[in-house]
Amino acid sequence: xxxxxxxxxxxxxxxxxxxxxxxxxxxxxxxxxxxxxxxxxxxxxxxxxxxxxxxxxxxxxxxxxxxxxxxxxxxxxxxxxxxxxxxxxxxxxxxxxxxxxxxxxxxxxxxxxxxxxxxxxxxxxxxxxxxxxxxxxxxxxxxxxxxxxxxxxxxxxxxxxxxxxxxxxxxxxxxxxxxxxxxxxxxxxxxxxxxxxxxxxxxxxxxxxxxxxxxxxxxxxxxxxxxxxxxxxxxxxxxxxxxxxxxxxxxxxxxxxxxxxxxxxxxxxxxxxxxxxxxxxxxxxxxxxxxxxxxxxxxxxxxxxxxxxxxxxxxx
Numbered sequence: 001x002x003x004x005x006x007x008x009x010x011x012x013x014x015x016x017x018x019x020x021x022x023x024x025x026x027x028x029x030x031x032x033x034x035x036x037x038x039x040x041x042x043x044x045x046x047x048x049x050x051x052x053x054x055x056x057x058x059x060x061x062x063x064x065x066x067x068x069x070x071x072x073x074x075x076x077x078x079x080x081x082x083x084x085x086x087x088x089x090x091x092x093x094x095x096x097x098x099x100x101x102x103x104x105x106x107x108x109x110x111x112x113x114x115x116x117x118x119x120x121x122x123x124x125x126x127x128x129x130x131x132x133x134x135x136x137x138x139x140x141x142x143x144x145x146x147x148x149x150x151x152x153x154x155x156x157x158x159x160x161x162x163x164x165x166x167x168x169x170x171x172x173x174x175x176x177x178x179x180x181x182x183x184x185x186x187x188x189x190x191x192x193x194x195x196x197x198x199x200x201x202x203x204x205x206x207x208x209x210x211x212x213x214x215x216x217x218x219x220x221x222x223x224x225x226x227x228x229x230x231x232x233x234x235x236x237x238x239x240x241x242x243x244x245x246x247x248x249x250x251x252x253x254x255x256x257x258x259x260x261x262x263x264x265x266x267x268x269x270x271x272x273x274x275x276x277x278x279x280x281x282x283x284x285x286x287x288x289x290x291x292x293x294x295x296x297x298x299x300x301x302x303x304x305x306x307x308x309x310x311x312x313x314x315x316x
Contacts, residue, residue: 034093036094038068039071039087040070040073041080047274051275054274056070058280084097093117098122098275106126110128120132124170135297136273140300142173143180145177149188150182153188153220157220158191160207161223162203174225188221201232202229203230203232207233211237211242219242220245225250230248230269250266252270253311257269262309268302
């Protein structure tokens with residue numbers, strides 16, 4: 001069964017008054033009745049920090065009987081596998097997992113499921129069955145981004161694609177949908193693409209290199225898989241005086257990107273919810289033995305010049 005965010009929230013349990021969490025060396029641990037683990041792939045970008053903090057704050061405010069342990073894999077599948085093993089050893093009843101790589105985390109995920117631990121993937125999927133997945137439809141977002149940028153370019157010109165990290169479902173789907181959309185626009189060509197791990201500075205450097213390779217009448221668009229990378233690309237475009245001629249489209253909806261849309265520095269961003277508080281809400285229901293839907297699909301509207309005013313101040 002697939003539920004929308006609104007339908008899911010209607011089914012949420014009555015929330016309890018909460019208590020603050022205490023710090024520990026690898027994460028946040030408050031030893032209470034229910035232990036829930038959140039294995040984050042990395043904390044090197046704004047969106048992932050917002051995911052952790054959003055779920056942490058909600059748990060502290062509403063679930064007095066929950067202890068939340070947060071780990072940071074620092075973008076290493078090996079580290080995340082070890083993190084999951086540690087969480088299982090600590091006795092978590094539910095594992096919230098946002099995987100570094102979709103395939104590399106399969107053994108650890110299967111072990112968790114085999115031990116009777118409920119596994120809920122956030123944003124990124126793993127290549128094995130889990131209890132539930134929460135996130136927006138990345139392939140659909142990529143497709144809509146491709147359509148939009150091609151239309152803005154009047155179906156002609158070159159695009160630079162700046163991808164996230166290799167091997168995870170988010171990067172794969174955001175790229176796949178984008179490429180599928182461009183099939184209908186044969187005059188739009190992808191000039192260059194590179195994985196830069198979701199971060200600003202490598203994206204800026206890749207954009208600088210691309211602008212040296214291609215002249216101003218070749219590059220008409222930039223498609224970045226997240227806002228941090230888009231903002232890096234914008235820096236490079238501004239430094240060369242070429243931003244006004246390039247459509248920059250991104251995904252996430254952080255406040256700095258929404259502001260960039262408002263000022264005309266970015267053409268559009270697609271909002272991608274940080275899976276908070278939906279993640280901890282689903283985990284709480286699961287830890288109490290309640291059934292949760294296998295897929296909770298979150299909305300991802302486009303923010304552009306036509307509607308940006310209604311989103312100002314609402315980013316993360």
